[in-house]
Amino acid sequence: MFIGLSEAADFLKNCRDAVIITHQSPDGDCIGAAFALKDILGYFGIRSRIVCCDEFPSRYDFMTNTGCGEDFEPQTVISVDIADNRLMGSLKEVYGDKVQLCIDHHISNTGYAEMTLLDGKASATCELIWFLAREMGAELSEHCAACIYTGIATDTGCFKYDCTTADCHMIAADIIENYNIGFAKINRNMFDVKSVGRIKMECRVLELMEYYLDGKLTIISVTADIMEQMGVDGSDLEGCASLPLQVEGVEVGIMIKEREPGVYKISMRSANDVNVSEICRILGGGGHAKAAGCLLEGSLGEVKKRLIEAVGKAV
Amino acid sequence: MFIGLSEAADFLKNCRDAVIITHQSPDGDCIGAAFALKDILGYFGIRSRIVCCDEFPSRYDFMTNTGCGEDFEPQTVISVDIADNRLMGSLKEVYGDKVQLCIDHHISNTGYAEMTLLDGKASATCELIWFLAREMGAELSEHCAACIYTGIATDTGCFKYDCTTADCHMIAADIIENYNIGFAKINRNMFDVKSVGRIKMECRVLELMEYYLDGKLTIISVTADIMEQMGVDGSDLEGCASLPLQVEGVEVGIMIKEREPGVYKISMRSANDVNVSEICRILGGGGHAKAAGCLLEGSLGEVKKRLIEAVGKAV
Numbered sequence: 152m153f154i155g156l157s158e159a160a161d162f163l164k165n166c167r168d169a170v171i172i173t174h175q176s177p178d179g180d181c182i183g184a185a186f187a188l189k190d191i192l193g194y195f196g197i198r199s200r201i202v203c204c205d206e207f208p209s210r211y212d213f214m215t216n217t218g219c220g221e222d223f224e225p226q227t228v229i230s231v232d233i234a235d236n237r238l239m240g241s242l243k244e245v246y247g248d249k250v251q252l253c254i255d256h257h258i259s260n261t262g263y264a265e266m267t268l269l270d271g272k273a274s275a276t277c278e279l280i281w282f283l284a285r286e287m288g289a290e291l292s293e294h295c296a297a298c299i300y301t302g303i304a305t306d307t308g309c310f311k312y313d314c315t316t317a318d319c320h321m322i323a324a325d326i327i328e329n330y331n332i333g334f335a336k337i338n339r340n341m342f343d344v345k346s347v348g349r350i351k352m353e354c355r356v357l358e359l360m361e362y363y364l365d366g367k368l369t370i371i372s373v374t375a376d377i378m379e380q381m382g383v384d385g386s387d388l389e390g391c392a393s394l395p396l397q398v399e400g401v402e403v404g405i406m407i408k409e410r411e412p413g414v415y416k417i418s419m420r421s422a423n424d425v426n427v428s429e430i431c432r433i434l435g436g437g438g439h440a441k442a443a444g445c446l447l448e449g450s451l452g453e454v455k456k457r458l459i460e461a462v463g464k465a466v
Numbered sequence: 467m468f469i470g471l472s473e474a475a476d477f478l479k480n481c482r483d484a485v486i487i488t489h490q491s492p493d494g495d496c497i498g499a500a501f502a503l504k505d506i507l508g509y510f511g512i513r514s515r516i517v518c519c520d521e522f523p524s525r526y527d528f529m530t531n532t533g534c535g536e537d538f539e540p541q542t543v544i545s546v547d548i549a550d551n552r553l554m555g556s557l558k559e560v561y562g563d564k565v566q567l568c569i570d571h572h573i574s575n576t577g578y579a580e581m582t583l584l585d586g587k588a589s590a591t592c593e594l595i596w597f598l599a600r601e602m603g604a605e606l607s608e609h610c611a612a613c614i615y616t617g618i619a620t621d622t623g624c625f626k627y628d629c630t631t632a633d634c635h636m637i638a639a640d641i642i643e644n645y646n647i648g649f650a651k652i653n654r655n656m657f658d659v660k661s662v663g664r665i666k667m668e669c670r671v672l673e674l675m676e677y678y679l680d681g682k683l684t685i686i687s688v689t690a691d692i693m694e695q696m697g698v699d700g701s702d703l704e705g706c707a708s709l710p711l712q713v714e715g716v717e718v719g720i721m722i723k724e725r726e727p728g729v730y731k732i733s734m735r736s737a738n739d740v741n742v743s744e745i746c747r748i749l750g751g752g753g754h755a756k757a758a759g760c761l762l763e764g765s766l767g768e769v770k771k772r773l774i775e776a777v778g779k780a781v
Contacts, residue, residue, distance in 0.1 A: 310625045310638070311657065313650040320639035323625070328632035335628040336738060342626065343712050350713065354669035362662075397658050398665065423651060 152266050159268040160286040162252055163192065169199040169227035172250070175240035177203050179211065179305025179341060181232035183298040184254065184276040186214045188231060190295035191284050198223065204240030210340055214298050227251055232276035236263040254279055274314045277302025281322045296330035301337055309342055355381055356391045360398070363459050367466045369395035370458065372407040372451060385416065392418035393442075403427060403462050407454060410446070415454050418444045419462075430461050467581050474583040475601040477567055478507065484514040484542035487565070490555035492518050494526065494620025494656060496547035498613040499569065499591040501529045503546060505610035506599050513538065519555030525655055529613050542566055547591040551578040569594055589629045592617025596637045611645035616652055624657055670696055671706045675713070678774050682781045684710035685773065687722040687766060700731065707733035707757075718742060718777050722769060725761070730769050733759045734777075745776050 154162075171188055173181040185201045192199045200220035207215045228249045233239060234257035236247040253264035256279060258271030273279055277299045284291055284299075291299070303322060307315040310323070327334060345353075359371045371391070378384060385408050395404030402425050406418045417434070419427040421441045428443040434457070436445020447454045469477075486503055488496040500516045507514045515535035522530045543564045548554060549572035551562040568579035571594060573586030588594055592614045599606055599614075606614070618637060622630040625638070642649060660668075674686045686706070693699060700723050710719030717740050721733045732749070734742040736756045743758040749772070751760025762769045 310635075311650065311653040315642065315649070317639040317643035320635040320642060324632040324635035324639065327630065327635065334630070335626065338626040339711075339737065344714050345712050346714050350672055354672060357665055357669060360662075397660050399659050399661050422654065 153262070153269055154266045156268065156282055156286050159252060159254065159266070160283055162266065163188075163197075163229075163283065164195055164287055166192075166227040166229075166251075167197055168223050168225055169197065169229055170225040170246070171199055171201045172228070172230040172233065172239055172242060172246055173201065173203045174233045174238040175204050177205055177207055177211075180275045180277055180302040182207055182211050182214050183300075183302030183305075184231040184280050186217060187277065187280045187284075187291075187295045187298035187302070188229070188254075189220060190217070190292050190298070191280070191287065191289045194289045194292075195287070199229075200225070202242060202246075204242045210344075211301075213337070214294075214301060217294055229254065230264060231255070231280075232257075234260045236261070254283070272316065274316050274319050275303045275306035277306070278316070278318055278322060281325075291330065293330050293332055296326045297332040297334075297337065300326045300332055300334055301341065304334075304338060305341055309338055352381060352383060352387065353391065353394060356388070357394060360395055364463055364466060366398075366400045367402045368405065368459065368462050369398060369401050369403075370405045370407060370455060371395060372455070373409065374451065375409045375412075378409075385410070393420045396420055396422045402466050403430075405458055405462070407451070407458075409451075413448055413450070415447050415449075415451070416444065417447055417454075417458065418442075425462075425465050427465075430465050434458075434461060468577070468584055469581045471583065471597055471601050474567060474569065474581070475598055477581065478503075478512075478544075478598065479510055479602055481507075481542040481544075481566075482512055483538050483540055484512065484544050485540040485561070486514055486516045487543070487545040487548065487554055487557060487561055488516065488518045489548045489553040490519050492520060492522055492526075495590045495592055495617040497522055497526050497529050498615075498617030498620075499546040499595050501532060502592065502595045502599075502606075502610045502613035502617070503544070503569075504535060505532070505607050505613070506595070506602065506604045509604045509607075510602070514544075515540070517557060517561075519557045525659075526616075528652070528655075529609075529616060532609055544569070545579060546570070546595075547572075549575045551576070569598070587631065589631050589634050590618045590621035592621070593631070593633055593637060596640075606645065608645050608647055611641045612647040612649075612652065615641045615647055615649055616656065619649075619653060620656055624653055667696060667698060667702065668706065668709060671703070672709060675710055679778055679781060681713075681715045682717040683720065683774065683777050684713060684716050684718075685720045685722060685770060686710060687770070688724065689766065690724045690727075693724075700725070708735045711735055711737045717781050718745075720773055720777070722766070722773075724766075728763055728765070730762050730764075730766070731759065732762055732769075732773065733757075740777075740780050745780050749773075749776060 171185045173185045189199045230250045230253045250264035253267045256273040256276050281299050303319050361370050392406040404420045408416045410416045421427045426440045428438045428440050431443035431445040434445040486500045488500045504514045545565045545568045565579035568582045571588040571591050596614050618634050676685050707721040719735045723731045725731045736742045741755045743753045743755050746758035746760040749760040
């Protein structure tokens with residue numbers, strides 16, 4: 152059942168001993184939402200505990216340093232930013248069909264919870280947490296404000312992407328005006344800082360860039376040999392697929408990673424209006440309009456040729 | 467004379483045949499402010515012309531494409547985002563002592579104009595233009611809203627830096643809510659896109675990085691030889707000084723550029739709390755807390771040693 156803000160606020164104000172679940176591979180938004188919600192419940196004297204099947208990355212320490220909460224027998228189960236209970240990972244078995252309230256902004260939410268507060272137009276679950284806090288009449292702590300700001304900033308690329316809403320900016324204005332959260336330092340750590348190894352790898356990857364279709368398409372092919380030379384595996388290369396989009400004039404960036412001999416994992420990114428989900432669907436894959444993928448078989452040359460043809464029809 | 471918003475609005479509504487001056491090496495904020503102000507004056511039937519001693523870079527075409535305006539004998543002279551009339555470059559001779567209204571956000575404004583609307587707390591002159599438009603009762607065109615958004619976004623690093631105010635976000639919320647300016651595309655072009663040559667150069671520069679003081683200090687030395695090898699000159703390297711700040715743990719990043727044998731131009735950048743203006747002042751230079759510079763003489767080894775010592779005392 153989908154519910155509105157006031158119903159969700161009522162439920163939260165009257166719950167007790169709550170477990171708050173975040174999704175696997177936790178990011179700024181689900182961590183921000185969980186730790187902000189924990190603060191808000193705490194404001195009303197309601198104790199809660201945050202659980203996740205994976206560890207929280209250390210760069211989010213400034214949010215998680217208030218602790219996940221003490222151990223107790225939960226009376227309430229809440230999920231944040233989880234569109235599908237399979238995203239709970241190993242915790243699905245424990246909580247998958249026990250969620251009473253899900254707070255989420257993914258339009259694809261499967262409705263697995265008893266009650267779902269969903270706003271598919273919100274850029275981040277943290278937006279919803281801010282509105283909930285206001286509806287509940289909670290005063291935000293500085294930590295809570297920092298969590299909400301971080302969730303919104305990370306899900307919008309620091310207010311850069313299409314998904315940024317007027318509400319994001321309105322909430323950021325409120326937080327900057329009223330709380331001393333050190334947002335510039337948060338942004339630096341979320342967006343600008345990389346390890347030396349990462350910087351070196353990105354430079355290596357950029358050297359591999361090839362240009363097609365009058366520079367509208369770039370392809371980076373990373374074979375097993377190259378990965379071995381660079382001392383990285385496929386997962387290290389995550390996030391590199393969007394690197395070519397920083398090149399002037401590029402509409403589509405493709406990263407080809409050799410998975411096994413003759414089998415290639417394709418990551419496709421769109422800079423502007425080309426729908427790469429559609430291109431990948433035709434090639435047997437899928438994804439979002441600006442980030443999609445597929446698996447292709449053949450020689451590297453054949454794979455490239457198919458990709459150039461497919462993109463050529465779309466740009 | 468420093469004046470307030472309502473006086474400036476009155477002046478603007480009652481002026482005619484205005485010249486709007488932007489500063490040399492024009493950036494997103496002065497271009498945005500000038501073209502937004504031209505639209506606003508146009509709303510009241512007042513014609514204006516934009517002048518600059520330098521050309522507007524092509525990446526700002528979406529703002530400048532409304533044109534700089536027809537030729538006429540000016541009755542009013544307005545400057546935007548110009549803290550000191552020397553920043554008019556070659557236009558100082560023509561307009562330097564004739565400015566009736568200066569609209570600016572630099573606390574260092576020299577007060578060269580007859581009337582100055584100054585808000586040193588504003589992140590961008592475009593913030594002031596937005597407040598002026600509201601005070602004047604002008605309806606913004608989409609183009610005008612795009613100009614104001616761009617000025618604010620470029621001066622704040624897309625809402626990332628310390629200088630971002632609650633007003634920036636409030637104005638961005640208003641613009642996103644009410645105007646279809648395609649802000650994500652603007653942000654992509656302002657912040658993400660680089661030329662292939664630039665990307666290659668940045669990678670080369672990053673390879674030159676040396677680490678000192680437990681990784682808190684990085685130094686990149688670009689000698690005349692290296693510049694020749696890379697096929698660039700000192701001005702091409704502009705903006706590279708902040709590249710080392712993306713490295714985890716770095717507090718101060720220094721770029722040393724050989725100006726002539728035995729003379730080195732030092733650019734110093736601070737990631738967080740180290741005041742590099744103070745360090746450069748001691749070394750005979752100056753600047754801002756997070757971006758400063760100086761000129762040092764000696765061998766490259768001596769220059770590095772002095773820099774490491776000076777930074778070592780501050781971190």
